[in-house]
Amino acid sequence: MTRAGVYLSLPFCPSHCAYCSNPAARFSAEKGEAYLLRLLRELETAAPDWAAHTVDTVYIGGGTPTLFAPEQIRRLLEGVARHLNLAADAEITSEANPESVTPTSTAGLIAAGVNRISIGAQSFQERHLLALGRIHTPERVATAVQIARDAGFSNLSLDLIFSLPDQRPEEWADDLSRLIDLRPDHVSAYGLAIENGTPLWVQVQTGKVRVPDAEGYDALYSAAVERLAAAGYRRYEVSNFARPGFECRHNLGYWRGGDYLGLGAGAASHRDGYRYGQMDDVNAYLKQPPGFQPSTHAERLTPRQRAHERAIFGLRTAEGIDLNDIQAATGIDLAAIAAVELERLVASGLITGDGERFRPTPRGFLFGDSVGAALAHLPDE
Ligand code: SF4
Known part of the structure; x- marks a missing residue:
């Protein structure tokens, strides 16, 4: 399967x-x-198309899933187990925000079958949490970690964000120290993306706040890589670090070009090169009639697009890509089509490889977008 x-x-x-x-x-x-x-209901409708798949990872994201009662999470996961082929050793993750991690919510998640928790710490600086509109305090992060550990979570991830408005390097160093002190098993460290139309975007546009420039960004990212490596966390993707054996299997599935079923407002799915998404708006989603078709904005990826995507995502991971695997999965021979681009990337020190297998260098991790851009427009076969 x-x-x-x-x-x-x-x-x-x-x-x-x-x-x-x-x-x-x-x-x-x-x-x-x-x-x-x-x-x-959407799960029930979609399930027959997924009868030939074994589900080995489940990820409950949001939003703030811990706003739902433990009994509701249990019903949700029972539904997955009833309608799909859920593997006995499936990795089942729930996101959580620190303020909603309580003894009741974590005990409920464990009882429902969740075996991995990902907590959005984001920063340990009060002023940055306030500016980001987060509603927890730095101290609440440590409390949440303790509560989750006490409940029995032995696979725990913390998220941090860097490149914040007016962020000082010493604040980021302090964030990393405080995060490492909490001994998470997995860390996601994302550079802040200024999304169009958000309140923060308005503040940046009007010059009210300034985010670090490219040089500042690189320095903050490099500091994270160095501190986390010294503390035993291996970078296995541009923004993701783990103690050995604690890599997020669910995200690895995305980066390896695997199939996934997304359910609920805003979720995306991919099966056999066919990609489709659910509408974003919760109210519109709720109004859909019974028996609704779960797909909107469907798209059939060509074999070339699939090969490109696998290369671009794969070259953001430490394991890199195997051109033979990509050819076996898509029929596309990137060794022939992308030879010049791959050679150029090797020559510029962004990737390393032997003609068949390629992976990013430390510089390639730093300039992951350049690697993707170089492969985005390949000549015709
Ligand atoms: S960033 Fe904040 S508003 Fe957005 S999904 Fe996470 S908790 Fe909710």
Whole structure:
């Protein structure tokens, strides 16, 4: 059976962060329950198409999934187990924000079958948390980690964001120290993206705040790589670091070009080169009639597009790409089509390889976008 990941979108938040373009809705018990029922219906509708897949990862994201009652998360995962072929050793992750990590919510997640928790710490500086519109304090992150560990989570990830408005290098150094002190198993460190139309975007556009320039960004990123490596975290993707054996299997599935079923508002799916997404708006999603078709803006990827995507995503990971594997999966011989581009990337020190297998160099991790851009426009066969 082919493997697949399942993404369950629970796009509700108690408030909206200043940098976030996710159209997360305000949570209410009534709306949450209606949404859950709709999502379970979508799962039921989609399941027959996924009968030949083994689901070995499930990711509950949002939003803030821990706004839902533990009993609702249990029903959701029971639905996945009932309608899909869920592997016995599946990695099942739930995102959580620090303020909603409580003994009740974490015990409920464990009882429902969740075995990995990803907590959005984002910063340990009060002023940055306030500017980002986060509603937790730096101290609450440590409390949340302790609560999750006490509940039994032995696979715990923390998210941090860098390249924040007016961020000083010493603040970032302090963030990394405080994160390492909490001994997470996995770390995601993302550079802040200024998304069009967000309150933060307006502040940047009007000159109210300034984000670090490219040089500043690189320095902050390099500091993270160095500090995390020294603390035993291996970079296995541009923004992701893990202690050995704690790499996120769900995300590896995306980067390897695998199949995934996304359910809920804003979720995307991919199967056999066919990609489709669910509408973003929660209210519109809730209004869909019973038996609705779960796909909007569907797109059939050509073999060439699939090969490109596998190369671009693969070259953001430490394991890199194997051109024979890509050819076996897509029929496209990148060794022939992209020989010049790959050679140029090797010559410029961004990737290293032997003609068949390629992976990013430390410089290539830093300039991952340049690697992607070089492969984005390949000549015709
Ligand atoms: S908690 Fe996450 S999804 Fe919700 S508004 Fe903040 S950044 Fe967006």
